Amino acid sequence: MPMSTAQETPSTEEDTEPEELESIDVFWLPGEGCDGCSVATLGATDPGIEDLLRGQVPHLPQVNLHHHELAVESGKAYVDGMRDAMAGERDPYVVVVEGSVPNERLIDGDGYWISMGKDENGEPVKMVDWLDRLAPGAAAVIAIGTCATWGGVPAAQGNLTDAMGTMDYLGRDYRSQLDLPVINVPGCAPVGDNFIETVAHLLLHIGGFGPPLELDELGRPKWLFGETVHRNCNRGAYYEEGSFAEEYGSEKCLVSKGCWGPTVKCNMPSRRNLDGVGGCMNVGGKCIGCTMPGFPDKFTPFFEKAPGAMISTTSSKILGGIMSRLRRNSMKKLDTSTRWDESGGITERLYQWKLKRGANYDPDRGLERRPGAGDD
Numbered sequence: 167m168p169m170s171t172a173q174e175t176p177s178t179e180e181d182t183e184p185e186e187l188e189s190i191d192v193f194w195l196p197g198e199g200c201d202g203c204s205v206a207t208l209g210a211t212d213p214g215i216e217d218l219l220r221g222q223v224p225h226l227p228q229v230n231l232h233h234h235e236l237a238v239e240s241g242k243a244y245v246d247g248m249r250d251a252m253a254g255e256r257d258p259y260v261v262v263v264e265g266s267v268p269n270e271r272l273i274d275g276d277g278y279w280i281s282m283g284k285d286e287n288g289e290p291v292k293m294v295d296w297l298d299r300l301a302p303g304a305a306a307v308i309a310i311g312t313c314a315t316w317g318g319v320p321a322a323q324g325n326l327t328d329a330m331g332t333m334d335y336l337g338r339d340y341r342s343q344l345d346l347p348v349i350n351v352p353g354c355a356p357v358g359d360n361f362i363e364t365v366a367h368l369l370l371h372i373g374g375f376g377p378p379l380e381l382d383e384l385g386r387p388k389w390l391f392g393e394t395v396h397r398n399c400n401r402g403a404y405y406e407e408g409s410f411a412e413e414y415g416s417e418k419c420l421v422s423k424g425c426w427g428p429t430v431k432c433n434m435p436s437r438r439n440l441d442g443v444g445g446c447m448n449v450g451g452k453c454i455g456c457t458m459p460g461f462p463d464k465f466t467p468f469f470e471k472a473p474g475a476m477i478s479t480t481s482s483k484i485l486g487g488i489m490s491r492l493r494r495n496s497m498k499k500l501d502t503s504t505r506w507d508e509s510g511g512i513t514e515r516l517y518q519w520k521l522k523r524g525a526n527y528d529p530d531r532g533l534e535r536r537p538g539a540g541d542d
């Protein structure tokens with residue numbers, strides 16, 4: 167299906183400026199989840215979702231969001247937008263999946279795990295049917311949160327519904343109209359600004375004003391998930407000096423409490439949770455790996471040390487112990503001004519000042535009070 171965006175080749179010199187796309191539909195499909203991703207999205211500020219809905223961000227089209235909880239419409243009026251998109255009348259459009267995708271084929275006969283709206287015969291339409299029909303024509307499919315990206319909590323041990331991530335459901339080879347795989351923004355819940363920033367970047371690209379998104383091999387935006395938690399953690403220097411927390415509430419490194427930060431890809435410590443506030447380690451919590459495909463099974467029990475932590479902490483304690491002793495010596499030297507080094511410290515200056523006021527100063531014996539001075 168061709169994209170009717172400004173990306174078509176301009177025919178004349180005067181047409182070189184891309185024609186702005188005025189609005190775009192975003193269809194939000196709810197899977198198996200807790201709606202925490204929706205809440206995180208509402209908390210984003212950089213830009214806020216309201217700015218996108220009002221079309222207030224320069225060069226971004228106004229977003230027509232079709233969200234099952236935020237929409238004013240309901241029933242037929244709500245699902246008509248998706249039907250129009252399937253008929254090619256809403257080009258271009260974006261699909262967002264929140265929550266994991268259940269395997270409806272497990273159900274023998276009638277019944278379903280998740281549905282939204284009804285068909286012409288009054289029968290519930292399964293969420294996976296909407297996804298099957300909307301994904302091929304979408305400019306992009308974005309999975310928000312760890313359930314939608316990798317399966318998350320619904321796909322944990324037991325997994326009654328054979329829950330899976332959107333990429334697993336649509337297949338490794340799925341490509342959108344913009345030739346993109348499923349774009350994955352993981353996190354349980356994700357940082358709202360990570361999601362909105364990804365959407366904004368995508369919309370700039372759809373509108374012809376920005377480059378394509380740089381994604382890693384798992385469809386994660388590289389600039390958001392290219393580094394480990396540990397590399398941006400404000401406790402990293404404690405780790406390096408071999409100084410580990412013995413109890414919660416300590417400002418020291420939490421690897422001793424089971425932090426997975428050294429191997430988890432997430433920007434939480436630097437981006438923080440909401441509007442620059444919070445973030446796991448910043449508020450005393452350790453990383454439990456919630457952005458990773460192996461979450462939660464590969465990270466449980468959460469309160470035990472990660473495998474390998476013993477080796478890394480022991481070597482860090484030995485090397486870090488030597489380093490921190492050397493640093494303490496350097497710090498002692500650097501904590502005095504050159505003036506103090508020459509005069510012997512701050513109190514020398516005090517003697518000089520008192521001397522001027524008439525105190526009897528003998529460098530060998532120190533300060534002697536002038537008889538009568540300060541007796542009051």
Ligand code: SF4
Pocket residue numbers: 395396397399400401402403405418419420421425426427428447452453
């Ligand atoms: Fe690394 Fe975790 Fe320690 Fe932070 S608390 S320095 S992420 S191990």
